[in-house]
Amino acid sequence: MTTNRSASPKWAITLFTMGVFMAGLDNGIISTALTTISDSFHVSAAWGAWTVTLYTLGIAISTPVIGKLSDRYGRKRLFIIEIALFGIGSVLVALSPNFIFLLVARFIQALGGGGIFIIGSSYILSTLPKESQGKALGMLGGMHGLSAVIGPNLGAVILGLTGSWQWMFLINIPIAIFLIIFGFLKLEETKAGTEKPLDITGTLLLSISILSFMYGITQLDSDSFVHSLLFIIVGLILFTLFIIHEKRVEKGDGDPILAFSLLSKLSFKLTLVLGLLSGGFLAGIIFIPAYVEQVLLVPVEQAGYWVTPMALAAGVGAGLGGVLSDKIGPVKTVIIAGVIGVSGFGLFSFLVEGFLMFVVASSLAGIGLGMLMGAPLNMLAGASADESEKGTALGTVSLLRQIGLTIFPALFAGLIAGSKSGYSQMFFAAMVLALLVLIIGFYINRKKLI
Template sequence: MEQNKASQKWTITLFTIGVFMAGLDNGIISTALTTINDSFEVSPSWGTWSITIYTLGMAISVPIVGKLSDRFGRKRLFIVEILLFGIGSLLVALSPNFIFLLMARLLQAIGGGGIFIIGSSHILSTLPKGKQGKALGMLGGMHGLSAVIGPNLGAVILSLTGSWHWMFLINLPIAAFLIIFGFLKMEETKAGTAKPLDFKGSILLTVGILTFMYGITQFDSGSVIISIFIPQVVILLIIGIVLFVLFIFHERQLEQKGGDPIIAFSLLNNRLFKVTLLLGLISGGFLAGIIFIPAFVQQVLQVPVEHAGYWLTPLAIASGIGAGLGGVLTDKYGASNAISLSGVLGLFGFLLFAFWVEGFFSFVLASILAGVGLGILLGAPLNMLAGESAHNGGKGMALGTLSLVRQIGLILFPIVYAGFMTGAFTKIEPAIQQKFGHTLVESDNYGGLITSVDAIADPELHIDILDTATSVINTGFSNMFITAAVLSILVMIFGIYLNKFKKPI
């Protein structure tokens, strides 16, 4: 359904604001995590569930919301999603206890998880092909920027207000604006369908996702391989996989009977879509590598936390530029070429982080390369490929499935990366003992390490031991960046494959 030009501008603007608002939330809360845990008197391990449950909620909601947007209409679903996100934000701010906060965060995630999918589906369904990439790039840019800006914005809000509650209350006027202008300015782009909703498929998919991803979150970052054989983890993963198999079998039968499946089996059987899903999984690892860069700035480059935001600004800007550039390149040269370029830029950027970055200017260069590469990959190309895979409609369904796979990558790869960090920390004490004959209070986190080093009275020894500890920590980050570089090579290979064997999208 074509919309007039003014309506399209308003619609895409509202989607962009919604995507940015929802994407900021997890980054913002990470800044105040310790404050929130202290206010409810919960342990750090229990407190991290305020982030984990948001990620799980998004993973559950995105494929189902994508399907519902195809079924009931994108305007309707957008307004419902914003309303749920706004109510969830208010309930988080008013939470009387931690369990209530977790439930409110889950409601937030269900509301925020589908906004990007609905916006992307709208663009693929209403804009001419030559303009889709640019619009998708804008949405992807906001999505990527929010992940990088979130922690810094959270720190600003916390310092200005002194209360973590305002991090969620500021969502309310934005949500109200989006709902009001959504009613007034957006036009519906998808008529409803008379076919019954696939409740059985929805339940199988929801429980399968929740079980499988909860199993992943139980991995021990210090020994990922061993974690796979922990009985609790094994049971959760097996149940999740069995439910996925049952879900696919059910969807195939339903499609053959002429029903309306959540995810069409014919889509899952599409070769182009399979490659797109693999790229989506890899992009989760790509993004996870970027997420660890702030820790690299503080722990390896020894930049004080109050100055770290300045160092990270080029990365945020580069991600936004990359998303816009990816949209333009996709429109002009095809998604496969844009994907290949993102892999090349990511490869050089991550290798620079691993082997060359020592100061501000080398850091900025590596940030620009990795940031632009990430922006390109998270923007238009993969969404265009997913939309192209859904030949007979169902673009929201395809985009939701892609987003789900990316969320799995975004949970799985940080566990692997954290394992590199944990391994590095275990080597600090032996390295210091061997070099200086000095014993530190053993610690598995950076804060504890610094406290132990600061207790050393001799200034020269203090500096030398801190340099040695930093050098050992850097080995963990180097392994992470090398892994991210390998993922970038895979992105290049898939891009070349698509360019060679498929027509440019």
């Protein structure tokens, strides 16, 4: 491992927090300008939505791969490369002469933005003492959630002040330059170091399988169901081939992109399930603003005030989850997050009628989500992995969360469309997911797997 004596944990946390905020802010910002962007390139709303879809696909592909590369080549180096890619992508988006160019630029942005949270988390797990990791990871998680809330509002402000959607992306440039310069000066390098050749075949199999599967999932609500199902099946077949290949590489003393021995650990497999469920947990939160407008009949201009407590609660939950993970451990923090999540979604299912009960229920759901999405899952993943696999482990958990965040909204939307009581059924389903989080947490704790 290479070290830099001038490095400071405070500097590292500050730089990673800024990077996570910048990357998370971007997708929220663009949601404000989708119609404006589509109109400026004279494309339909369906085509315009691909600016978000392609970003999602790019993040899904990049997270496990960047996690592995950061383990192999160094987290400082990969952080700087990721920030540079994100900055270059931002410039290209702003200068796009046509819509296809814009989509390519958004994909480059995603490849840069997708790994920042993973690199920051693995860096913290590798360099900070155990008693300080939870608080630092909680800050990253809280900033991630805060950026999602601030993004649409900031996008509206920028669009209103400048009248140009390009400035939404150009504001990333000074931040990226600052992060590159100070990342180079202030971060210490951490890497296990290996002379074994990079697993190119595994990288390609994993990337194409994720791309195929996620594309199929995102297109399930379109008219071409068979077409979408075909992509999902191809993705699953390629992923099976990927697992077989990785097992062979590891047996041959190679350096697999995702170690089969890591996948075979029960603790890690349960952490992956928690990652998937956390995506469903977040999906339940996503539908709350629509519930405010469609069921509680709150006017659009007032709905923002109703959901603000939930957004603040998620940030508080992320910080609280970090503190509790340091004090009582990540497993017990997962259990508490599950209890709070069950309480929040349970209230939505049966008791929410007016503003007061809504604030209580949405705040509980927000706190539970924040606690779960911040420190504990990353600490569980890191505890299951060797030093040389921490980034890989975190990237894989993040991928499962992204898959959950893609699958469950489609399922929840089906429940909402199916009956008049659809929202109650959807919240009940989200409560079941929180209950599963609670059960898995109890099981890990009882069996002392971590």
